[in-house]
Amino acid sequence: MGRGFSVGISIFLETTRKSVDPVLEQENYCREEEVLMAKHSTPMLDELEKGPWPSFVSDIKQQIEKGKQALKDAPEDLLGVLELSYEDKVTHWKHGGIVGVFGYGGGVIGRYCDQPQKFPGVAHFHTMRVNQPSSKFYKTDFLRQLCALWEKWGSGLTNMHGSTGDIIFLGTTTPNLEQVFYELTHELNQDLGGSGSNLRTPSCCIGRARCQFACYDTQEACHQLTMEYQDELHRPAFPYKFKFKFDGCPNGCVASIARSDMSVIGTWRDNIRIDQNAVKAYVGGEIAPNAGAHAGRDWGKFDIEKEVINLCPTGCMSWDGSKLEINNKECTRCMHCLNVMPQALRVGLDQGASILFGAKAPILEGAQMATLTVPFMKMEPPFEELKELIEKVWDWWMEEGKNRERLGELIQRQTMQKFLQVIEREPDPRMVKEPRSNPYIFWKEEEVEGGWTRDIKAFREKHQR
Amino acid sequence: MPYDPKDPLKDRITDIGPRYYKEFFPPVIEKNYGKWMYHEILEPGVLAHTSETGDKVYTVRVGAARLITIEHIREICDVADKHCGGYLRFTTRNNVEFMVDSKDKVKPLMDDLKSRKFSAGSNKFPIGGTGAGVTNIVHTQGWVHCHTPAIDASGVVKAVMDGLFDEFGSMRLPAPVRVSLACCLNMCGAVHCSDIAILGIHRKPPMVDNEWIDKLCELPLAIAACPTAAIKPAKTESGLKTLDVNHERCMFCGNCFTMCAAMPLADDVGSGVAILVGGKISNRRSMPKFSKVVIPFIPNEPPRWPQTVKAVKNIVDVYSKDAKKYERVGEWAERIGWERFFEKTEIPFSHHLIDDYRFAYTTWRTSTQFKF
Numbered sequence: 001m002g003r004g005f006s007v008g009i010s011i012f013l014e015t016t017r018k019s020v021d022p023v024l025e026q027e028n029y030c031r032e033e034e035v036l037m038a039k040h041s042t043p044m045l046d047e048l049e050k051g052p053w054p055s056f057v058s059d060i061k062q063q064i065e066k067g068k069q070a071l072k073d074a075p076e077d078l079l080g081v082l083e084l085s086y087e088d089k090v091t092h093w094k095h096g097g098i099v100g101v102f103g104y105g106g107g108v109i110g111r112y113c114d115q116p117q118k119f120p121g122v123a124h125f126h127t128m129r130v131n132q133p134s135s136k137f138y139k140t141d142f143l144r145q146l147c148a149l150w151e152k153w154g155s156g157l158t159n160m161h162g163s164t165g166d167i168i169f170l171g172t173t174t175p176n177l178e179q180v181f182y183e184l185t186h187e188l189n190q191d192l193g194g195s196g197s198n199l200r201t202p203s204c205c206i207g208r209a210r211c212q213f214a215c216y217d218t219q220e221a222c223h224q225l226t227m228e229y230q231d232e233l234h235r236p237a238f239p240y241k242f243k244f245k246f247d248g249c250p251n252g253c254v255a256s257i258a259r260s261d262m263s264v265i266g267t268w269r270d271n272i273r274i275d276q277n278a279v280k281a282y283v284g285g286e287i288a289p290n291a292g293a294h295a296g297r298d299w300g301k302f303d304i305e306k307e308v309i310n311l312c313p314t315g316c317m318s319w320d321g322s323k324l325e326i327n328n329k330e331c332t333r334c335m336h337c338l339n340v341m342p343q344a345l346r347v348g349l350d351q352g353a354s355i356l357f358g359a360k361a362p363i364l365e366g367a368q369m370a371t372l373t374v375p376f377m378k379m380e381p382p383f384e385e386l387k388e389l390i391e392k393v394w395d396w397w398m399e400e401g402k403n404r405e406r407l408g409e410l411i412q413r414q415t416m417q418k419f420l421q422v423i424e425r426e427p428d429p430r431m432v433k434e435p436r437s438n439p440y441i442f443w444k445e446e447e448v449e450g451g452w453t454r455d456i457k458a459f460r461e462k463h464q465r
Numbered sequence: 466m467p468y469d470p471k472d473p474l475k476d477r478i479t480d481i482g483p484r485y486y487k488e489f490f491p492p493v494i495e496k497n498y499g500k501w502m503y504h505e506i507l508e509p510g511v512l513a514h515t516s517e518t519g520d521k522v523y524t525v526r527v528g529a530a531r532l533i534t535i536e537h538i539r540e541i542c543d544v545a546d547k548h549c550g551g552y553l554r555f556t557t558r559n560n561v562e563f564m565v566d567s568k569d570k571v572k573p574l575m576d577d578l579k580s581r582k583f584s585a586g587s588n589k590f591p592i593g594g595t596g597a598g599v600t601n602i603v604h605t606q607g608w609v610h611c612h613t614p615a616i617d618a619s620g621v622v623k624a625v626m627d628g629l630f631d632e633f634g635s636m637r638l639p640a641p642v643r644v645s646l647a648c649c650l651n652m653c654g655a656v657h658c659s660d661i662a663i664l665g666i667h668r669k670p671p672m673v674d675n676e677w678i679d680k681l682c683e684l685p686l687a688i689a690a691c692p693t694a695a696i697k698p699a700k701t702e703s704g705l706k707t708l709d710v711n712h713e714r715c716m717f718c719g720n721c722f723t724m725c726a727a728m729p730l731a732d733d734v735g736s737g738v739a740i741l742v743g744g745k746i747s748n749r750r751s752m753p754k755f756s757k758v759v760i761p762f763i764p765n766e767p768p769r770w771p772q773t774v775k776a777v778k779n780i781v782d783v784y785s786k787d788a789k790k791y792e793r794v795g796e797w798a799e800r801i802g803w804e805r806f807f808e809k810t811e812i813p814f815s816h817h818l819i820d821d822y823r824f825a826y827t828t829w830r831t832s833t834q835f836k837f
Contacts, residue, residue, distance in 0.1 A: 044768040045620075047769055048620050048624070048768055049583070049585035050627075051627030052588050052627060053626035053630055054529055054530045054589055054590075054591065054623075055583055056530040056532045059530060059534050059537050060532075060534060061584070061585075062534065062537070062583065063537075067534065067535070069535070078609070082617075085617065086617070086768055090731040090732065091612060091613075093611055093612045094612055094726065096612070102473050104479070127610065131483035133483050133485070133486040133488075134486035135486060136554050137486060137490055137491075137494070137553075137554040138552070138553055139488065139489045140542035140553070142488075143538055143553075144542055147538050147542075151535055156536070157532065157533075157535075158538065159531050160555055160561075161555060163603065163653045163654045165557075170532070170609075170610060171610075175470070183467075183468070185477075186478060190483065203557070209494050209498060210564075212501040212514075217499070219486050223482075223483070226482050226483060250748035251747050251748070251749065252746045255658065255746045257658075257746055257753050258744075258746045258753065259658075290596070290597075291596075292505055292636075293506055293595070294596065294636060295596070296598070296637030297597075297638075299790050311791060333748075334750055335747070336749050336750045340791075342503040342504060343502075361650075362657060362718075363650055363651050363718060364718065365823060366824065367657040367658075369753055369755070403686075403689075404690070
């Protein structure tokens with residue numbers, strides 16, 4: 001028995017009991033009995049209550065103490081099974097079974113404990129993915145409704161948020177899945193997200209809601225494409241997962257370039273806007289460089305030559321002591337100067353996005369970064385050009401992709417050239433870091449004068465054997 | 466009408482998508498949408514954004530465990546109701562942001578956040594995660610909720626963030642340091658482009674549950690799942706169909722286990738932590754980079770993973786002392802050379818760190834330029 005844990009609960013009940021009415025007191029008394037009966041000893045997890053960073057163990061214990069979740073024993077049994085994993089140094093969860101809500105093939109991940117007798121509260125412990133609103137702003141009344149729903153039908157445990165971006169309801173039983181889904185859709189006007197070989201829940205950066213760098217409306221793009229492709233999100237028809245992510249600028253706060261099959265990254269084609277007076281204010285030390293991001297250490301006086309001009313990767317900037325000049329034609333929009341002097345420099349006004357394809361984590365052929373495919377596309381609602389592009393890509397991948405082959409792997413297997421044909425784009429040096437170094441060009445017959453049919457007899461008339 | 470289990474399709478609503486994000490905008494965000502001019506970091510964890518209209522929004526960013534309860538979410542709501550008109554947001558890296566529309570509201574909000582602790586003493590709302598510091602670790606499920614992990618996630622993150630806590634609440638590093646954790650190679654956390662990645666790996670080939678495998682799995686799928694063709698059909702002595710794994714060829718990716726539950730890999734001593742460094746996703750100055758494996762294995766050490774914490778802290782400390790302003794971990798390592806990286810961090814270099822998978826050659830040094 002975890003001593004710290006039981007003492008903590010006793011103290012808690014002790015202090016509440018003094019100030020509550022007799023009915024509650026009765027309830028508390030019963031709860032204490034139950035808590036003591038069902039409790040697992042968690043000496044190792046108790047070690048994770050120490051230290052300054054928020055302790056998920058303490059949080060789960062407060063849910064055990066105060067929570068009225070439907071799966072009453074789930075938080076305690078979750079700590080119990082986790083403690084067992086801490087002893088055994090291996091997981092105690094089984095492969096998920098096929099569970100879900102009727103008509104959907106995604107949004108629910110089946111999960112079963114491999115020690116159900118010891119931990120009945122988490123024997124069936126399925127996850128539900130709830131599609132987050134673009135860039136995760138919330139009103140508290142909505143969050144409280146979500147909490148009430150998850151209290152009524154689930155474990156009271158969540159992830160805010162999952163890696164893909166969804167609100168994760170962590171742990172409920174099979175019969176409760178439909179209950180959650182019904183109330184989610186009927187009362188909260190809110191749908192589930194994606195899982196499995198589906199379109200996964202799209203996500204975006206904070207965009208124009210609170211950032212000056214966003215070169216298109218990432219939130220609107222994310223929302224409109226999510227709505228357009230609800231069928232693909234909920235019903236698996238793909239070879240494997242497919243992710244879109246929307247970054248507003250090349251800083252890439254939502255990491256689309258590393259982890260989305262289609263990465264949409266805001267950019268601009270014209271000139272960086274310069275406020276020369278503000279540049280002087282940075283040089284004069286009136287404004288903290290990099291928005292104050294380096295304030296915790298004395299890096300010396302701001303030196304525009306050293307920190308901006310000489311760090312520009314293309315060397316396209318100059319400073320003569322009173323005026324900053326940028327040769328915008330040579331700029332690759334890396335964002336460094338804009339990040340260092342946000343009050344002096346602003347992104348250009350001819351804004352849109354670069355579209356990159358094929359990023360993925362290592363499983364299976366190794367990690368891939370997304371490849372620049374469409375250098376520039378205007379990005380205005382309703383984003384028709386982007387949708388046309390996506391649908392061409394999907395048609396090809398659904399036709400040619402092998403089971404569990406990500407788009408990036410298919411592009412490697414069938415070549416970038418083939419991919420460009422599919423999406424009807426002309427090759428462009430912007431699509432490569434450098435041209436190929438091997439000369440093994442797969443010439444096509446129609447590219448070679450006279451084709452490939454030749455006469456060996458005519459050859460032999462001129463060349464003896 | 467409530468849900469009727471006897472008639473599940475009655476009044477069914479599907480494919481309505483998420484709620485429209487603009488429903489959840491605080492008034493100052495709604496009014497200044499697309500009009501923001503610049504931002505300032507007033508102190509660690511506190512941002513001020515200025516609009517063309519002259520409006521300002523002040524944001525206080527706090528860390529959170531990704532695994533949180535509805536009791537905690539309700540407390541987050543209490544704070545937002547009290548100080549922020551009932552609005553808040555979460556970031557991509559599991560932080561919570563509380564926004565107010567005037568500067569005089571910042572201090573009461575911060576004081577309130579600082580005062581709230583869990584019963585055992587940890588902070589409920591540590592303020593920080595901005596600028597040239599360490600922000601929250603994005604991570605996966607681990608032993609809390611997944612069948613394939615090699616390590617826990619939430620516990621390792623708690624221990625590492627306790628170790629890096631001072632860097633979360635300050636901005637004294639040369640550049641932002643993004644730490645991420647994925648508890649197996651599937652990397653649902655996509656840690657392969659992080660300044661420092663903590664990755665769960667297996668080191669023992671799968672066991673084959675001979676008596677059950679043909680009942681539980683589609684054998685051809687498990688065979689096809691293997692990237693090194695190490696799995697082939699076999700028969701048990703009693704004549705049951707099973708699979709045979711060529712252990713020499715196994716690279717411990719776990720893809721077969723993903724396809725077939727009768728081939729478990731996880732092991733108390735076989736599974737553990739690998740550390741990767743030097744990745745980034747930003748296009749700032751240099752192009753995005755993958756993280757590179759610098760420590761091939763650290764054993765699982767629940768509950769506080771001391772060697773993992775020490776390894777991460779060491780890399781951050783050496784980087785902090787040696788890198789130039791604006792240099793990310795990967796840019797620093799490339800400038801000084803990887804031979805210097807191993808020398809300065811005192812991390813031993815072993816054969817495990819030389820690539821021998823696809824495109825391995827692209828990472829070998831084909832030059833006489835090196836440092837003694």
